[in-house]
Every structure is written in structure tokens, then in C-alpha cells.
Amino acid sequence: MVLGSIADGLSRGVEQIGAQLSETFFEPVIRLGVTGLSRSGKTVFITSLVANLMDRGRMPQLRAAASGAIRTAYLQPQPDDTVARFDYETHLAALTGDAPHWPDSTRAVSELRLSFRVQPSGMLGSLGGPRTVHLDIIDYPGEWLLDLTLMEKSYAEWSAGVLERLAGRPEGPAYLSAAQAADATAPHDEAQGRALAEAFTAHLQAARRAGFSDCTPGRFLLPGDLAGSPVVTFAPLPRPDGPPRGSLWREFERRYEAYKAQVVRPFFRSHFARIDRQVVLVDALGAIHAGPQAVEDMRRTMAELLTAFRPGRNRWLAELLLGKRVERILFAATKADHLHHSQHARLTAIMEALLREARDRADFAGATTAAMSIAALRATVETTVEHGGATLDCVKGRLAETGKVAAMYPGELPQDPTRLLSPARQGAERWLDADYQVMGFAPARLNLKPGEGPPHIRLDRAAEFLIGDRLS
Known part of the structure; x- marks a missing residue:
């Protein structure tokens, strides 16, 4: 294993040196x-x-x-x-x-x-x-990029983080009930494990449709030829005391680590490690x-993504990149x-505020971000509409579902981004003073x-x- 890692590192080093010489000359x-x-x-x-x-x-x-x-x-x-x-x-x-x-x-x-x-x-x-x-x-799919955040987490850490936020997400309470009802110390049963994985995948799909961003593991949503394999047949569980060998917890833990080693790491070694x-x-x-x-x-x-992009905070990524960094994000x-x-x-101000807070949380350095x-x-094209005695700045386009041309007033974004970010941090269930709408326009x-x-x-x-x- 150690010799394989050393050989892999030397091979990547030779590839990078060759690429650098080719690009230079x-x-x-x-x-x-x-x-x-x-x-x-x-x-x-x-x-x-x-x-x-x-x-x-x-x-x-x-x-x-x-x-x-x-x-x-x-x-x-x-x-x-x-x-x-x-x-x-x-x-x-x-x-x-x-x-x-x-x-x-x-x-x-x-x-x-x-x-x-x-x-x-x-x-x-x-x-x-x-x-x-x-x-x-x-x-490459964004769902796969998010898997980068798993590499420095144990199965217990990942499970705890996921279960903590399930209550407020689509189909989250249903899976949470199933996970809490499962005996993680009992001998692993493949049918039970598959049922839990399918229920968790259904939650991830519903969460993605509802606009949530963190839907890991990414291959649960886009499994490709891995569909049905043990490496994508696990799910988060409450951590029990002293789970024995052969238990549901231990088998899910083993599959989680296999997912990182056999799915996530090869993808980033083959593709991500060479991105500028x-x-x-x-x-x-x-x-x-x-x-x-x-x-x-x-x-x-x-x-979490910015933290993952910083090799100094991730030992495995630092070894993979051999000093190379993504220069701009x-x-x-x-x-x-x-x-x-x-x-x-x-x-743009909302995006800058999101990115600024991400930088602060991640203590990020080493690449230029924007x-x-x-x-x-x-x-769409822009238009104005008279409504209730007021003139609204709207956009007009052809609706993807019906093909009809329609004008939309999506609501007015706040000048101060904290008007959005503060309620979000505080766990508000809905916006109290605004109603934001989005239509699906066709090209x-x-x-x-x-x-x-x-x-x-x-x-x-x-x-x-x-x-x-x-x-x-």
C-alpha cells in the first residue's frame, strides 16, 4: 500500500514535470x-x-x-x-x-x-x-465536487452532520425516523441496508429538487455503472456505543471508506489534480x-468547498497535488x-457576501477567488409592467413548460445581503417580508x-x- 502510494506520487510528479516543460517551451x-x-x-x-x-x-x-x-x-x-x-x-x-x-x-x-x-x-x-x-x-457534475468535502471526515462525523440537518429538509424526517429505528449494533442485513440506502437517496433527490446544495455522496444521485453496488449502498446512522464486527454500523462504515478510496480519490487523481x-x-x-x-x-x-480547495488543510489533497494549486476560483x-x-x-452583492463568509469560515488562502x-x-428581454398603480421592472420570455410568452416580476432583492443571510443563519423557515419567484424560461x-x-x-x-x- 505504501509502495503503491509512493509509486503513484512519483508517477504524478513525472507527469507534472513533463507537462510543465512542454507548456514552458x-x-x-x-x-x-x-x-x-x-x-x-x-x-x-x-x-x-x-x-x-x-x-x-x-x-x-x-x-x-x-x-x-x-x-x-x-x-x-x-x-x-x-x-x-x-x-x-x-x-x-x-x-x-x-x-x-x-x-x-x-x-x-x-x-x-x-x-x-x-x-x-x-x-x-x-x-x-x-x-x-x-x-x-x-x-464534471457538481455532485461529484461536493464529495471532496468527505475526504477528511470519518463515517461517524459525516453521519452526525447529515442527521443534524435532516429535520428541515425534504423527506428528511422520514429517513431520520428510519435511521433512529434501525439497530446499528445488530448483524448487517443486506435487505435492510439497501432499504436504508434507497430511503436516503430519495431524500437526496428531493433535497436537490428543492434547491438544497449539499447532497452528498454525489454518486448516490448519479451512480452510473456503480448503481446497486455495495460502494453506494450505505447511509448515515446515529452512532451506537461499541458496535461489534459484522454489525450494520461497521459495514456501513467500511463501505463509506471504500467509497472515498475507490470512487472519490480516483476521480480527483485523474481529473481534479490537473485543474488550473x-x-x-x-x-x-x-x-x-x-x-x-x-x-x-x-x-x-x-x-466547505473552499476549505477543501485549500491543500494545506487537507493532507490527502496536498499529497495528491504535489504542491500544485487551483490558481483562480x-x-x-x-x-x-x-x-x-x-x-x-x-x-452580485449576495454572492460576494456568501463568498466572504465562506472565506472567513474556511480561513482560505492560496488562490484568487471572485x-x-x-x-x-x-x-429574456426587459420590460416594464403597470400593476396596482406602480411600474414594475420585469423580464419577459418564453416559458419552458407551456411555450407561452410571459412577463415576470421576481420580487426585489434586498440592497443589504444580511437581510437574507441573517434569517438563513437563524434557521427561519420562510422569508417574513418578501416573496421571491422564479420562472423557468426556455431559450x-x-x-x-x-x-x-x-x-x-x-x-x-x-x-x-x-x-x-x-x-x-
């Missing part, structure tokens, strides 16, 4: 990880980002595009032959076709390589010609609509087009001019933060 590579919390729009983000990097007419805040430093951008075969290719063409056709619709969501890891011909700036740029810079985009930049997409509006408990869950999840609130532009600053509100694909039919990508909100600023410094 030949063609630099930026590896951008894209993931998101529940229903945040990862597929749309990647598709629109790539389209707008290839046709840069809507990217004025990306300095390399505005200055003309990017001469051209084009797709190439990805370097990882064993990873599925992100199906960019199919997703773009879904968003921009005659009957536009949202593409299928992320269910596994995929990758896409976009290459740039860039004219360097400064003295060296004037002496040489354009160079090639590769952007490797790695798309990371964007975490967040459906903040959905959480606000769901209520204070969902907002508090999001705040706590962001804090963007937390982006998506669906900004569901709000009138007059409220975008308030949504918060932003964006819409990777703008699906609008587009008529794109030559050289223009799909319409968006601040996607160019997100790109500048994530990769702009590597394109100049």
Missing part, C-alpha cells in the same frame, strides 16, 4: 474545471463560452479579444483519449436551432479542447509571431426562492437574465450576426477573470 495549456451546484447550467455555460470565444463579437470585457490579440480560435481533438468529448455541436444546435431548448444536463466527466492563436504583447510579442494556447475545459482554474456555478436565485434553509445550506456548502450566480438589470448588482452574477445564454430563438456568439450577461467578464491573464 512549446504550447501553454490552461485546464479549466467547470462544475456547478444543483441545476446551475453547466452545459449551457460551456457551450456559450466556447461559441463566444470562437466568435468574439460579444466579448468586449475579454481584453485579449478586444485588443485583437486573439487572432483565431478553433476546436481540436482533446488530449485525454479515455474521457468523453463534450458534445459541443449537439448542445449548440439545441440552443440555437429553429426550436431552441435546453440541452441535457451533465451526468459524467467530459472534455473539450479549444485552441487560440494569440499574438503576445510587449517587446517579446513584437519580435515573434503568434503562439498557440490551448484551453482544455473539463466538465475552476468555475463553480450556483443557482442562487433558485436557493433564494426555495427559502432561508436552502440559502444557509448554500452558504455552508461554499465554505470563480463562484458565479447563474440565471441573471431572470432579473431586471437594476437588480444585478444586488445579486463572485459574479452571469447568464451564459440570455433567454429564445436567435438571429446571430456573423462574428457574434449567443447573447449573454457578463460571460466576457467571467472569461477575463478565468483565463484572460494567460491570453495576453
